[in-house]
Amino acid sequence: MRKLPVLLVFPALLFAGPSSAGTAQLTIAVLDFQAVNTATGDAVVMAGFVRSAIVKSGFFTVVERQTMERVLAEQALQQTGCTDQECIVRLGKVLNAKKVIAGSLSLLAGDRFLSIRMVDVETGRIDQEEASEAFQLKDAKRVADEIVNRFLAHGPPGVVSAPGVRRAGTGNTFTSRDGAVMAMVPAGTFTMGSRDGEADERPAHRVAVNAFYLDTCEVTNTAYAAFLNEFGRDTDVDGQRMVYECDWGVRRVNGRWEAQPGYELNPVVAVTWHGAAGYARYWGKRLPTEAEWEYACRAGAVGKWCFGDEADRLAEYAWYRENSDETTHPVGSKSANQFGLKDMNGNAWEWVADWFAPYAKDAATDPTGPASGEFRILRGGSWRYSASWSRSAFRYRVLPGLRNSYGGFRCAMSLETSPAAPAAAH
Secondary structure (H helix, E strand, O other): OOOOHHHOOOHHEEEEEEEEEOOOEEEEEEEEEEEEOOOHHHHHHHHHHHHHHHHHHEEEEOOOOOOOHHHHOOOOOOOOOOOOOOHHHHHHOOOOOEEEEEEEEEEEOEEEEEEEEEEEEEOOOOOOOOOOOOHHHHHHHHHHHHHHHHHHHOOOOOOOOOOOOOOOOOOOEOOOOOEEEEEEEOOOEEEEEEOOOOOOOOOOOOEEEEEEEOOOOOOEEEHHHHHHHHHHEOOOOOEEEEEEOOOOOEEEEOOOEEEEEOOOOOOOEEEOHHHHHHHHHOOEEEOOOOOHHHHHHOOOOOOOOOOOOOOOHHHOOOOOOOOOOOOOOOOOOOOOOOOOOEEEEEEEEEEEEEEEOOOOOOOOOOOOOOOEEEEEEEEEOOOOHHHHOOOOOOOOEEEOOOOOOOOOOOOEEHHHOOOOHHHOOO
């Protein structure tokens, strides 16, 4: 009997990595790197670090190394010695990849040097090249992350941004390690709370906020499932449950987490505060403080919403009870506020970092809330609640272990810890 081509036999096993919200996925293969005056194993490990960093970027669908080896063995091909463009293109076609990353790890006078290049399979041309400074083997993972960040900051060839989502490195935005586009929220002063809202929104008081970065969209089911699979469990470092299966969220299938079909790009829900904080911490980010969140939500506006007080305009910016059809929707599908942020009012409630406490009347700079408490805080309203609950000043206090079908989150990052900080500073 004629054997089927291996690419048809294993279609479900070819790819790994998150599908980042707002990005058209491109299939890419990362070949094992050439070893120059160093051990072959070191070069293979370095390629693995680069592959992992590219997976985390969320820009690409990445061919897994194990599957790649199986496919090449079936076709009587091998990576070893494949360094010229013709050979790289041939392997790319066999692996059904649009782009191939190849490279070399060199040892010179006790220092190591990494060089990588991206080859377009269709044209055979080199799209991009990057090289590292000298480094020691103990710093291999850090170097791989840094070189991939530089590599992708140019705007990877063939990667198409969805409407309303800006590319990494454009203006005051960059793409963080989990694949999310983050926008810089400029420093400023605003009136936090309201004079005529709920009791816990008073007193309205002046708050100064330093510049920081915030995800332009809420974290999606796809991104959260990828985190759970990489983290390896659904409890945080303190043993607290992070997430629950949900018809609109994520589910566990054969021991792995995945987004519910049809909800891949919708905001993750049924996440506890512990799950939101754990995700942010894993990717080198954090949850925004309540003050940061409200400042970013208002985006300079002093009314109920970022566009003013006209409730009939809310549907331009938010999914809420009157227009949601009682479900979540793909993130980023409504208008952005003046800071380039979407879904701040509606779609899913968003966890913030603070413990709940009544407001003080005094002015403050970057307040962080009390050191402990009983309740955490959700902000922004959701698909399930009315317009008044999605006001910029509205606060929803809940237990940190709460999970429901309307609670999600987005992440923040301090300016000084962001890889985009030097460019953004001026």
